[in-house]
Amino acid sequence: MEALLCRKIGDPTVPLSEASPIFISTSYPIPVLDSSTAVRVRVKSTSLNYANYLQIVGKYQEKPPLPFIPGSDYSGVVEAVGNEVSKLKIGDRVCSFAALGSFAEYIVADEKELFLVPDGCDLVAAGALLVAFGTSHVALVHRAGLSSGQVLLVLGAAGGVGLSAVQIGKVCGATVIAVARGAEKVQFLKSLGIDHVVDISKGNIFGSVKEFLKARKLKGVDVLYDPVGGNLTKESLKLLNWGANILVIGFASGEVPVIPANIALVKNWTIHGLYWGSYKIHQPGLLKDSVKELLSWLAKGLISINVFHTYGLSEGTQMFRGTICGR
Numbered sequence: 001m002e003a004l005l006c007r008k009i010g011d012p013t014v015p016l017s018e019a020s021p022i023f024i025s026t027s028y029p030i031p032v033l034d035s036s037t038a039v040r041v042r043v044k045s046t047s048l049n050y051a052n053y054l055q056i057v058g059k060y061q062e063k064p065p066l067p068f069i070p071g072s073d074y075s076g077v078v079e080a081v082g083n084e085v086s087k088l089k090i091g092d093r094v095c096s097f098a099a100l101g102s103f104a105e106y107i108v109a110d111e112k113e114l115f116l117v118p119d120g121c122d123l124v125a126a127g128a129l130l131v132a133f134g135t136s137h138v139a140l141v142h143r144a145g146l147s148s149g150q151v152l153l154v155l156g157a158a159g160g161v162g163l164s165a166v167q168i169g170k171v172c173g174a175t176v177i178a179v180a181r182g183a184e185k186v187q188f189l190k191s192l193g194i195d196h197v198v199d200i201s202k203g204n205i206f207g208s209v210k211e212f213l214k215a216r217k218l219k220g221v222d223v224l225y226d227p228v229g230g231n232l233t234k235e236s237l238k239l240l241n242w243g244a245n246i247l248v249i250g251f252a253s254g255e256v257p258v259i260p261a262n263i264a265l266v267k268n269w270t271i272h273g274l275y276w277g278s279y280k281i282h283q284p285g286l287l288k289d290s291v292k293e294l295l296s297w298l299a300k301g302l303i304s305i306n307v308f309h310t311y312g313l314s315e316g317t318q319m320f321r322g323t324i325c326g327r
C-alpha cells in the first residue's frame with residue numbers, strides 16, 4: 001500500500017529526497033487484522049494537525065520510535081473485519097483517531113475505537129472532525145461547562161482547534177469573541193456569525209474587546225480558550241471575569257505562558273490543562289459520548305468542517321508546506 005513515513009526527525013517541508021525526513025512508500029505492507037475484534041479501514045481522508053508536524057520535528061510530548069507513519073484522525077470505509085466483530089460490517093463508513101498511522105491507504109483499529117459516520121455527513125469532513133472538534137468539545141462542554149449567555153474568548157480562532165471552538169461556542173449559545181491575524185481570516189470568521197472578531201495584526205486585543213463588551217453591556221470574559229500562549233495569553237487575562245475558566249490547549253506561538261497564581265486566587269479562576277488524546281486512556285466513555293454528539297451536530301449542520309485544501313499522499317511535502325508554512 002501507499003504510506004507516508006517519517007524515517008528521521010527533521011523538517012517535513014523540505015522537498016522529498018534521499019535525505020528528507022519524510023518519504024512516500026508505495027510498497028508498505030497492508031496492516032493485518034491483529035485480533036478477532038480488529039477492523040481494517042480503507043482510509044478516505046485524514047487531516048494534518050499541528051501535532052503531526054510537531055511529532056516529525058521531534059517536539060511533541062509523545063516520541064514514537066523511527067520509522068513511523070504519522071497521522072491521527074481519519075475516516076474511511078470498512079474493508080475487512082475480525083471474526084468477532086459485531087457492530088460493523090464491510091462497507092460501513094467510519095471515522096476514528098489513532099496515535100499514529102493514518103497517513104496510509106489502510107489502517108487497523110479495534111471495533112470499539114471506530115464511530116459510524118451518520119448519513120448526511122460528508123466522509124471527507126468526518127476525517128477532520130475528531131482532533132480539532134473533539135478537543136474543543138471536551139474543553140468547552142465538559143471542562144468549562146460553557147453555557148448560554150456566557151462570554152467565550154477564543155485565541156488562534158482561524159486555526160484548526162480555534163475554528164472548532166468558535167463554532168461549538170455558538171452551538172452552546174455563548175457570546176463568542178474570536179482573535180485572528182489578518183483581514184482575510186477576520187472576514188472569514190465574521191462570515192460564520194461570530195459576535196466579535198479582533199484582528200491583532202492591527203492592534204492589541206484589550207481595547208477592541210473592552211469596547212465590544214461595553215457596547216453589549218457585558219462585564220468580561222467567562223471562558224478563555226487558549227491554543228496560542230505567549231503574550232496573547234497575558235493580554236487576555238486582563239479581560240477575565242471573577243470565576244472565569246481558562247482552557248490551556250496549546251502553544252502555537254512557541255511560548256508557554258505564565259498564569260500568576262496570586263491573581264487566579266483573588267479572581268477565583270479555574271485553570272484547566274487539557275490533553276484530549278489522553279481521554280482515550282483515562283475517560284474513554286466521555287470521549288465516545290463527545291464524538292457521538294459532534295457527529296450528530298455535523299449531520300444536523302450545526303457545525304461545519306472547513307477544508308481549505310486537499311492533497312494526495314504523494315504530495316506529502318506540499319501538504320506540510322501549504323498548511324504549516326502557508327499560515
Ligand SMILES: NC(=O)c1ccc[n+]([C@@H]2O[C@H](COP(=O)([O-])OP(=O)(O)OC[C@H]3O[C@@H](n4cnc5c(N)ncnc54)[C@H](OP(=O)(O)O)[C@@H]3O)[C@@H](O)[C@H]2O)c1
Pocket residue numbers: 049050051131132135155156157158159160161162180181182185227228230232248249250251252253254274275276277327
Ligand atoms: N491539548 C490538546 O489536546 C490539543 C489538541 C489539538 C491541538 N492542540 C494544540 O493547539 C495548538 C493549535 O493547534 P492547531 O491544530 O489549531 O494549529 P493551527 O491550525 O496551526 O492554528 C494555530 C493558530 O494559532 C495562531 N497563532 C500562532 N502563533 C501566534 C501568535 N504568536 N500570535 C497569535 N496567534 C498565533 C495562528 O494564527 P494565524 O492563523 O494568523 O497564523 C493559527 O490560527 C497547537 O499547539 C496544538 O499542539 C492541543
